[in-house]
Amino acid sequence: MSSFLAFDLGASSGRAIIGKLESGRLSLTEVHRFANGPTEKEGSIYWNYPQLVEELKTGLRKALAVEPALSGIGIDTWGVDYVFFDNATGAIRRWPYHYRDVRTGNADSDVWSKIPREELYRHTGIQCMTLNTVYQLAAHFREHPEDFEGSHFLTMPDALARALGGDDTSEYTDCSTTDLLDPEKRDWDYEVIDKLGLPRSVFPKIVKPCTFGGTLSKELQKELGCGPIPIIKIGSHDTASAVAAVPAPTEGSWAYISAGTWALLGAEIPQPIRTAESAANSFTNEGGLDNKIRFLTNIMGSWLFQETRRVWNETSGPVTFAEMETMARSAEPCRYLINPNDPSFVTPGDMPRRIADFCVATGQGTPGSESAVVRAIYDSLALYFRCKLETLEELLNVKYQCLNVVGGGTKDGLLMQLAADALNIPVVAGPVEATAIGNLLAQAMTVGDVADLAAARQVVKNSFEVKTYPPNPAMHALYNGEIERFRALAKES
Numbered sequence: 001m002s003s004f005l006a007f008d009l010g011a012s013s014g015r016a017i018i019g020k021l022e023s024g025r026l027s028l029t030e031v032h033r034f035a036n037g038p039t040e041k042e043g044s045i046y047w048n049y050p051q052l053v054e055e056l057k058t059g060l061r062k063a064l065a066v067e068p069a070l071s072g073i074g075i076d077t078w079g080v081d082y083v084f085f086d087n088a089t090g091a092i093r094r095w096p097y098h099y100r101d102v103r104t105g106n107a108d109s110d111v112w113s114k115i116p117r118e119e120l121y122r123h124t125g126i127q128c129m130t131l132n133t134v135y136q137l138a139a140h141f142r143e144h145p146e147d148f149e150g151s152h153f154l155t156m157p158d159a160l161a162r163a164l165g166g167d168d169t170s171e172y173t174d175c176s177t178t179d180l181l182d183p184e185k186r187d188w189d190y191e192v193i194d195k196l197g198l199p200r201s202v203f204p205k206i207v208k209p210c211t212f213g214g215t216l217s218k219e220l221q222k223e224l225g226c227g228p229i230p231i232i233k234i235g236s237h238d239t240a241s242a243v244a245a246v247p248a249p250t251e252g253s254w255a256y257i258s259a260g261t262w263a264l265l266g267a268e269i270p271q272p273i274r275t276a277e278s279a280a281n282s283f284t285n286e287g288g289l290d291n292k293i294r295f296l297t298n299i300m301g302s303w304l305f306q307e308t309r310r311v312w313n314e315t316s317g318p319v320t321f322a323e324m325e326t327m328a329r330s331a332e333p334c335r336y337l338i339n340p341n342d343p344s345f346v347t348p349g350d351m352p353r354r355i356a357d358f359c360v361a362t363g364q365g366t367p368g369s370e371s372a373v374v375r376a377i378y379d380s381l382a383l384y385f386r387c388k389l390e391t392l393e394e395l396l397n398v399k400y401q402c403l404n405v406v407g408g409g410t411k412d413g414l415l416m417q418l419a420a421d422a423l424n425i426p427v428v429a430g431p432v433e434a435t436a437i438g439n440l441l442a443q444a445m446t447v448g449d450v451a452d453l454a455a456a457r458q459v460v461k462n463s464f465e466v467k468t469y470p471p472n473p474a475m476h477a478l479y480n481g482e483i484e485r486f487r488a489l490a491k492e493s
Helices: 049-066 102-112 117-124 133-143 156-164 190-195 218-224 238-244 276-280 303-315 321-330 351-361 370-396 413-423 434-447 453-463 473-490
Strands: 002-009 013-022 025-035 039-041 044-046 073-076 082-086 151-155 169-171 205-207 211-215 230-233 254-259 262-269 284-287 293-300 402-406 427-429 467-469
Touching: 002 049, 002 156, 002 238, 002 434, 013 049, 013 434, 025 049, 025 434, 025 453, 049 156, 049 218, 073 156, 073 238, 073 434, 082 133, 082 156, 102 117, 102 133, 117 190, 117 276, 151 156, 151 169, 156 169, 156 211, 156 230, 230 434, 238 254, 238 262, 238 284, 238 293, 238 434, 238 453, 254 370, 262 370, 276 370, 293 370, 303 321, 303 351, 303 370, 321 370, 321 413, 351 370, 370 413, 370 473, 402 413, 413 427, 413 467, 413 473, 434 453
Parallel strands: 002 073, 073 230, 169 205, 254 402, 402 427
Antiparallel strands: 002 013, 013 025, 039 044, 082 151, 211 230, 254 262, 262 293, 284 293, 427 467
16 A cells, blocks of 8 residues: 655645555545635735745645655646746745736737747647736746846746755646647747747756656655655646546546636647637647646636635625525526626636626626626536537537536536536536545556556546536526527627
8 A cells, every 4th residue: 555645736725635545446635724825915916935835844744644654745736837946045036926916917018029929829839828927937027037047947836846855847737837838849949938038047847747856855854754755746737637537438538627716628639739720719738647738728717706705705794605506596597697717807806896897898787686696607607618618629520428527616516517507418527636636646657556547547436436417408408598698798809
């Protein structure tokens, strides 16, 4: 029996989870959970890197108290963010910027004036979102060029691993989210980097997932009273780990959604697709395990619920996600619809007011209740999933027979059911802890306990229950009657 430790950090929380692998089954034990989120100071939004490092140490200490003989440590996080380190001292240059910081608002002058948007996509195949690393680095270089002298950056999961003793390399799946990678070569696209005027010297070496990336530092070994635990490069972009844990059917075509703060909808393909059609429809080519490409699109997922709940908690009293689901069930379906990816919903703020403003601006009137606001989110996400899946089918010339949804969003039974209703195919929901599971199984693949990705997915099927939501014909008919109205509202510029 082998035991591994997964650190799984999302945009609002982080967890330390021990995974024990025995007889082809994986069991999970959560040993630490902590809050995470943006910190505002001096007019910018950052991640509190020193605090995150302390949380990792706390999680490791708790894990060793439960399981003294760990076979590995893996860290996954959200994509696109990074940390600069001084080459001489190893110190961080500044706290890492949060991807929702507004400094990337001048993307057209920072990036597109040097490499047009269409040309950038032809190089990197990444969906245009100004939170991507390419726009962040361009803005960072404009505002703080001194940070690029005598330094290098690491993507967020590897920056955190470095604090534990990890090496100065960055893992491929997370680097693939930067919009600076050649998806064919699986390495930095230095032609793009040179056109942007960014120094090559700050870019780290890229390594594949399922490789060793250092050992717990001697200082931490002494402090924690443990041995030299391997630090393993897993699919360190959280979506790469989540997709690795999809209990995919062995026959038939399947697509996936990794459902969390963002809902990432896509399919696994062998080679990137960088056509004008995929660019126009905001599909992206990110790295996966087993040399796969995660061909997907980003949808504003649970973020809409999270921000709505936060505002209501601050203004009108506590409300749970379960209560919001009940509220939505009581409201009239499809009375109000929004574009989940509208730019007005990206940054933190008064989400209920922004939703109401969108409804007014699009001639729908003002939602008359909190229940109507929540229902607008549910129906709009379900219909957006349908639109994006249909586009994916057109781009890949495939007709999908089921949609696998993994991650925290699967706990929302209403959203899973409405997704099935909108798509008119079964939605297979689970496992909830897909990201941590993918992290743990990648570690097991690295040390040789699991043969390959197909074997890892069989472990998932052996170990975790999933729930299938068949489509409801009546709701599907209702959504059919609203789909064209929704398409007009959600049309992307």
